[in-house]
Amino acid sequence: MFQQLPPGSAIISNTPIVSKYDYKPSLTRVPVEYIFIDKNHQLRSKAKTLDFIPTSLKDIPPLNLFLDDEQKKANEDLHLTLQQYQPVAMYDDPFRATYGGKLVLCESPTRKECKDIMDHYALLEPWFGMEQEYVLFDPKTNKPLGWPMHGEPESQGKYYCGVGAGKIFGRDIIEAHYRACLYAGITICGSNAEVTPGQLEYQIGPCVGVSIGDELWVARYIMERVAEDFGIIVSLHPKPILGDWNPTGCHTNFSTKEMRSVETGLQAIDQAIENMSWKHLEHIKVYGQDNHLRLTGEYETGHISVFSYGVGNRGASIRIPRRVALEGKGYMEDRRPASNIDPYLVTSIMMKSSFNYKSPLEQSISCIF
Ligand code: ADP
Ligand code: MN
Ligand code: MN
Ligand code: MN
Numbered sequence: 001m002f003q004q005l006p007p008g009s010a011i012i013s014n015t016p017i018v019s020k021y022d023y024k025p026s027l028t029r030v031p032v033e034y035i036f037i038d039k040n041h042q043l044r045s046k047a048k049t050l051d052f053i054p055t056s057l058k059d060i061p062p063l064n065l066f067l068d069d070e071q072k073k074a075n076e077d078l079h080l081t082l083q084q085y086q087p088v089a090m091y092d093d094p095f096r097a098t099y100g101g102k103l104v105l106c107e108s109p110t111r112k113e114c115k116d117i118m119d120h121y122a123l124l125e126p127w128f129g130m131e132q133e134y135v136l137f138d139p140k141t142n143k144p145l146g147w148p149m150h151g152e153p154e155s156q157g158k159y160y161c162g163v164g165a166g167k168i169f170g171r172d173i174i175e176a177h178y179r180a181c182l183y184a185g186i187t188i189c190g191s192n193a194e195v196t197p198g199q200l201e202y203q204i205g206p207c208v209g210v211s212i213g214d215e216l217w218v219a220r221y222i223m224e225r226v227a228e229d230f231g232i233i234v235s236l237h238p239k240p241i242l243g244d245w246n247p248t249g250c251h252t253n254f255s256t257k258e259m260r261s262v263e264t265g266l267q268a269i270d271q272a273i274e275n276m277s278w279k280h281l282e283h284i285k286v287y288g289q290d291n292h293l294r295l296t297g298e299y300e301t302g303h304i305s306v307f308s309y310g311v312g313n314r315g316a317s318i319r320i321p322r323r324v325a326l327e328g329k330g331y332m333e334d335r336r337p338a339s340n341i342d343p344y345l346v347t348s349i350m351m352k353s354s355f356n357y358k359s360p361l362e363q364s365i366s367c368i369f
Pocket of ligand 2: 131201203
């Protein structure tokens with residue numbers, strides 16, 4: 001099951017030509033690229049010029065799309081209430097560096113609930129780190145980047161953290177993305193080639209509360225833009241290539257202040273894992289579309305219908321890294337989320353299940369009885 005593209009489609013981007021248009025920038029007119037997420041979890045963006053230099057998010061006006069009825073009908077995949085275009089996070093724009101440009105992420109419905117939950121538990125100091133895996137596809141062949149026209153590459157085994165021609169495909173892209181994220185102010189903490197040829201990963205975090213979702217969405221945006229420059233497609237499908245190839249996930253690492261302290265660490269981690277174990281199927285519901293194709297119990301995954309956990313176990317739903325067990329403190333890794341998850345939904349449910357969250361409505365009901 002390859003990434004579906006219209007036949008003969010080619011993505012043309014000419015970055016070397018665009019750089020001819022790098023003028024000495026005006027210092028008082030600043031381009032802002034508003035990023036928003038549509039109903040299909042696809043990223044969109046629109047530029048606006050500000051007549052001043054923004055110093056904080058508060059300076060950024062909401063984006064107004066001003067769609068008339070006909071446009072609204074033609075753009076049903078967009079969230080159409082103005083609420084969706086409220087700025088929530090701002091980064092430096094790595095694609096308009098000399099212009100002092102900004103990337104501004106806008107509100108989305110799942111973020112709002114996530115923020116409420118993270119605010120509710122702010123005293124626990126929740127940290128998250130996400131490992132975004134992805135597969136690069138070449139639109140000219142409709143195959144993963146680096147794959148031969150006919151047949152398949154040599155079976156997996158030599159590609160994870162691969163170095164050298166024939167062992168990593170997409171070095172320029174992963175590298176450009178890394179540097180652009182660092183420039184933007186994204187908390188990118190690493191990147192590596194993955195098990196399947198053409199499959200790569202970058203890691204974001206640790207980030208506090210709702211900001212992990214913001215940073216992952218913006219890191220994904222930067223990846224889309226970088227890949228555009230190379231004429232390459234980014235697939236976040238959990239099992240984009242059938243056969244003996246590792247699927248694609250978004251492991252979500254999680255800790256609280258208690259878990260990071262040597263006095264309470266392992267006990268707090270165990271308790272949160274036990275609380276999460278009762279909610280396995282509810283988690284699976286928000287852990288990505290087509291995740292059943294990935295969580296087969298093979299290829300370093302736990303089976304979708306079973307909850308399991310273990311120290312140093314890459315075949316479990318939740319892994320406690322070996323170093324964490326040795327040190328008695330640290331974090332856990334939820335290995336179930338697929339590459340195409342909404343990070344706001346995943347971090348919300350991890351928080352809710354770990355601490356038996358009751359919504360204000362549920363709290364008032366339990367007071368009555
Ligand atoms: P592996 O591939 O071995 O699972 P990675 O190095 O790819 O691990 O990713 C580790 C992730 O764990 C990173 O996203 C990092 O931000 C995150 N992380 C590290 N320490 C913590 C912590 N205390 N709390 C939450 N996340 C953490
Ligand atoms: Mn990793
Ligand atoms: Mn990985
Ligand atoms: Mn991992």
